[in-house]
Amino acid sequence: MMEEKSGSLGARQHISTRFAEELEAIKNSLLEMGGKTESQIRLATEALLSGAGDTAEEAVQMDRDINQMEVEIDDQCARIIARRQPAAFDLRLIISIAKVTTDLERIGDEASKVAQMALKSTVRLPVRVAENHTTALATHVSNMLRRALDAFARLSVDAAVRVMLANKDSMEDYDAGMQLLEAAIRDNPATLKSCMDQIWALRSLDRIGDHASNIAEQIVYLVTGSDVRHMDEATLLNLLDVSTDS
Amino acid sequence: MMEEKSGSLGARQHISTRFAEELEAIKNSLLEMGGKTESQIRLATEALLSGAGDTAEEAVQMDRDINQMEVEIDDQCARIIARRQPAAFDLRLIISIAKVTTDLERIGDEASKVAQMALKSTVRLPVRVAENHTTALATHVSNMLRRALDAFARLSVDAAVRVMLANKDSMEDYDAGMQLLEAAIRDNPATLKSCMDQIWALRSLDRIGDHASNIAEQIVYLVTGSDVRHMDEATLLNLLDVSTDS
Numbered sequence: 001m002m003e004e005k006s007g008s009l010g011a012r013q014h015i016s017t018r019f020a021e022e023l024e025a026i027k028n029s030l031l032e033m034g035g036k037t038e039s040q041i042r043l044a045t046e047a048l049l050s051g052a053g054d055t056a057e058e059a060v061q062m063d064r065d066i067n068q069m070e071v072e073i074d075d076q077c078a079r080i081i082a083r084r085q086p087a088a089f090d091l092r093l094i095i096s097i098a099k100v101t102t103d104l105e106r107i108g109d110e111a112s113k114v115a116q117m118a119l120k121s122t123v124r125l126p127v128r129v130a131e132n133h134t135t136a137l138a139t140h141v142s143n144m145l146r147r148a149l150d151a152f153a154r155l156s157v158d159a160a161v162r163v164m165l166a167n168k169d170s171m172e173d174y175d176a177g178m179q180l181l182e183a184a185i186r187d188n189p190a191t192l193k194s195c196m197d198q199i200w201a202l203r204s205l206d207r208i209g210d211h212a213s214n215i216a217e218q219i220v221y222l223v224t225g226s227d228v229r230h231m232d233e234a235t236l237l238n239l240l241d242v243s244t245d246s
Numbered sequence: 247m248m249e250e251k252s253g254s255l256g257a258r259q260h261i262s263t264r265f266a267e268e269l270e271a272i273k274n275s276l277l278e279m280g281g282k283t284e285s286q287i288r289l290a291t292e293a294l295l296s297g298a299g300d301t302a303e304e305a306v307q308m309d310r311d312i313n314q315m316e317v318e319i320d321d322q323c324a325r326i327i328a329r330r331q332p333a334a335f336d337l338r339l340i341i342s343i344a345k346v347t348t349d350l351e352r353i354g355d356e357a358s359k360v361a362q363m364a365l366k367s368t369v370r371l372p373v374r375v376a377e378n379h380t381t382a383l384a385t386h387v388s389n390m391l392r393r394a395l396d397a398f399a400r401l402s403v404d405a406a407v408r409v410m411l412a413n414k415d416s417m418e419d420y421d422a423g424m425q426l427l428e429a430a431i432r433d434n435p436a437t438l439k440s441c442m443d444q445i446w447a448l449r450s451l452d453r454i455g456d457h458a459s460n461i462a463e464q465i466v467y468l469v470t471g472s473d474v475r476h477m478d479e480a481t482l483l484n485l486l487d488v489s490t491d492s
Contacts, residue, residue: 067475071467078338085331092324095344099320102345182442186435192428203449221317229313 019084023094026076027153030097033069033104034149036062038142040111041208045138047118048201049131059115066108070101093155096218100152103211107145110204110211117201129184129191130198133177137205140170144212152215157223161239163216168233170209177202265330269340272322273399276343279315279350280395282308284388286357287454291384293364294447295377305361312354316347339401342464346398349457353391356450356457363447375430375437376444379423383451386416390458398461403469407485409462414479416455423448 040062047056077098080086086094128134144166151159181195181202220228220239228236286308293302323344326332332340374380390412397405427441427448466474466485474482 064476067473071473074341078334078341081327081341082334082337088324088328091328095320095324095327095341098341099345099348102348182438185431186438189432189435192432196428227313227317230310 022080026097029073031149036066037104037107038145040108041138041142044111044115047115049128056115056118060112063108063112067105070105073101074098092222096222100215100218103214107208107211110207113204114201117197120197130177130180133173137173141205141209144209148212148215151219155223157220158240160216160219161236164213164236167209167213174202174206268326272343275319277395282312283350283353284391286354287384287388290357290361293361295374302361302364306358309354309358312351316351319347320344338468342468346461349460353454353457356453359450360447363443366443376423376426379419383419387451387455390455394458394461398465401469403466404486406462406465407482410459410482413455413459420448420452
């Protein structure tokens with residue numbers, strides 16, 4: 001590899017091709033990790049609503065793979081920096097990737113919590129109060145996650161801002177589900193425990209949406225230098241207008 | 247700065263001193279960010295229990311400063327890597343710092359949520375059911391945070407493992423508080439809304455403990471290469487025995 005450190009034009013192009021390939025490999029690992037967390041969210045939610053213990057166990061077990069993927073991707077990030085000494089933007093991109101793996105790992109934790117609720121609830125949960133809203137929210141946040149990672153792979157500010165806007169929409173299913181569950185508790189306080197389990201599951205799904213949104217915020221900051229946390233909807237919509245992305 | 251890139255021994259020592267100074271500056275920024283989040287946790291909990299709206303507002307406002315600190319420390323991390331091209335361990339350390347800033351920023355989000363509960367609750371929350379447990383949990387997780395950052399500054403595996411063990415203890419106050427609140431809902435379902443607000447506040451404080459524990463896990467991984475997530479208490483205690491740290 002030593003010849004790659006020489007300054008001749010041919011060698012530099014060679015470095016740059018190798019760098020591009022390695023960066024592409026890291027991005028693919030990130031998408032793979034994202035795909036794994038999406039499957040985990042789907043399994044965990046299915047388990048919660050069907051009460052299938054084996055599906056729930058499978059979702060819980062996936063957490064270890066996802067943790068391992070975080071460690072491996074972070075190692076890839078450190079190695080590419082050490083070997084290729086990337087320029088400013090690429091360096092920031094790689095540090096961002098190491099931060100995104102944390103969000104994906106935390107998504108795995110939340111999906112695992114949903115699956116654990118399924119394991120607890122199978123015994124004593126005959127009625128699922130907010131089933132439709134839970135399913136809708138799980139689908140919504142999974143989509144947000146897929147779109148956030150796709151936006152990351154393409155460094156698309158436009159797609160990232162759309163994910164952040166979608167997070168505001170996910171509140172509708174969350175709020176509606178919570179209202180049903182709170183009404184159920186008021187009507188029959190004996191259902192408190194099982195309703196609380198469903199409330200925690202809704203809350204975990206909502207957090208998954210927040211993590212997808214955090215990934216989107218990273219992209220916008222990386223590309224535009226704007227810190228878009230706590231921006232209101234109107235300001236976010238402005239970012240869509242100035243974006244060069246179609 | 248160009249002379250620092252030469253290979254003479256004197257210049258290399260000069261680089262190494264500069265690097266050590268800059269790294270120290272980043273660590274100090276991280277501790278400062280941690281100190282700010284500790285203050286925010288204290289203010290938010292005080293506001294929740296006293297109902298003081300101005301204290302709550304102050305805690306909510308601190309969130310922006312904390313976000314800004316994350317951005318600045320991440321920039322410092324990218325700059326030191328670009329300028330000093332640190333060796334393998336230091337590179338991993340700096341990437342870890344950029345991951346720790348995310349945990350601190352999320353702690354700020356949780357503290358802000360506690361403060362927002364205070365703003366909501368002041369109007370309609372005459373009785374604070376789990377006041378003692380909430381105060382105890384807030385104190386406990388603040389201490390965990392301070393000790394996690396201190397362990398990070400010293401790269402102490404021993405101190406980091408003790409933070410992870412302390413996270414298990416924090417469950418006692420969380421569980422006891424939750425039981426009181428659930429009993430209160432069962433006794434008087436009309437108190438559901440205000441009890442739920444207190445439940446969310448307990449949950450946010452519990453998350454702060456989780457983030458402190460995440461910081462501790464980073465340290466152990468960085469120093470020992472062991473992924474200590476999901477390790478049981480006995481295995482963690484073994485790490486204390488093998489640690490060279492007193």
